[in-house]
Amino acid sequence: MGRAGGDLFAAALLQATNGFGFAVLAVPFFLLLAPAGEAIPLIVVISLATSLLVMPGLYRSVEPGLLRRLTIGSLIALPLGLVASSQANPVIVSIAAGAIVTLFAAMLAWYRSHGLPAGVAMRPAHDLAAGAVAGIATALVGMAGPPVLIYLMLGGAPMRTVRATLIGFFVLVYAATVAADIVLGGMPGAVWPIAASLLPFVWAGGRVGLRVGDRLGEPAAAALAIIVLAATGLYTLAAAAHAALW
Numbered sequence: 001m002g003r004a005g006g007d008l009f010a011a012a013l014l015q016a017t018n019g020f021g022f023a024v025l026a027v028p029f030f031l032l033l034a035p036a037g038e039a040i041p042l043i044v045v046i047s048l049a050t051s052l053l054v055m056p057g058l059y060r061s062v063e064p065g066l067l068r069r070l071t072i073g074s075l076i077a078l079p080l081g082l083v084a085s086s087q088a089n090p091v092i093v094s095i096a097a098g099a100i101v102t103l104f105a106a107m108l109a110w111y112r113s114h115g116l117p118a119g120v121a122m123r124p125a126h127d128l129a130a131g132a133v134a135g136i137a138t139a140l141v142g143m144a145g146p147p148v149l150i151y152l153m154l155g156g157a158p159m160r161t162v163r164a165t166l167i168g169f170f171v172l173v174y175a176a177t178v179a180a181d182i183v184l185g186g187m188p189g190a191v192w193p194i195a196a197s198l199l200p201f202v203w204a205g206g207r208v209g210l211r212v213g214d215r216l217g218e219p220a221a222a223a224l225a226i227i228v229l230a231a232t233g234l235y236t237l238a239a240a241a242h243a244a245l246w
């Protein structure tokens with residue numbers, strides 16, 4: 001419990017600070033402890049709990065229209081992603097996703113270091129498209145966050161808006177995922193007591209992360225987001241390479 005609690009404290013702290021990154025720390029650890037069929041539902045439930053605990057401190061920075069369009073696009077495209085995932089080679093898909101995320105992280109870092117505008121206009125149609133990409137990515141590789149983070153940063157959104165929008169997006173997407181798992185019988189009963197026992201660590205990490213995030217300036221917040229994005233891409237590549245070799 002101690003190791004799991006410490007890992008979740010750090011994951012929740014990162015999520016609350018940055019709006020994204022919980023899975024980067026939590027997924028590798030929990031996959032070492034349990035099969036994916038048990039670990040992933042647990043991570044989804046704890047991710048939802050983390051987002052719900054953090055959201056009250058950020059909701060004033062959410063743009064409701066933007067969040068609504070991202071969520072609608074994601075939910076519309078999710079079935080397409082589920083169909084694609086049943087036909088695609090998961091290793092190849094993970095390699096492609098990891099490479100794309102890593103490439104975008106490098107591109108965002110280059111834009112920021114050279115003071116260049118990203119040049120992507122944030123319009124309603126683009127919001128829906130970004131949400132659709134997130135929905136497909138969720139079904140294919142379990143990553144809802146990177147497409148939304150990339151889109152918001154390319155659109156030049158303030159980092160507090162990025163953080164709040166990501167957390168709000170996770171609340172809606174993970175709630176829908178948990179509900180679907182319950183209805184379809186894909187949620188193991190053991191998940192609930194385990195998740196409940198870990199909530200104090202999530203709450204503590206989330207509270208600390210909110211305070212840290214509120215004190216980060218725009219450049220530091222953007223740098224952290226890019227670092228976490230790059231870590232996500234590299235981890236996805238490494239996991240896919242491991243699966244291909246072993």
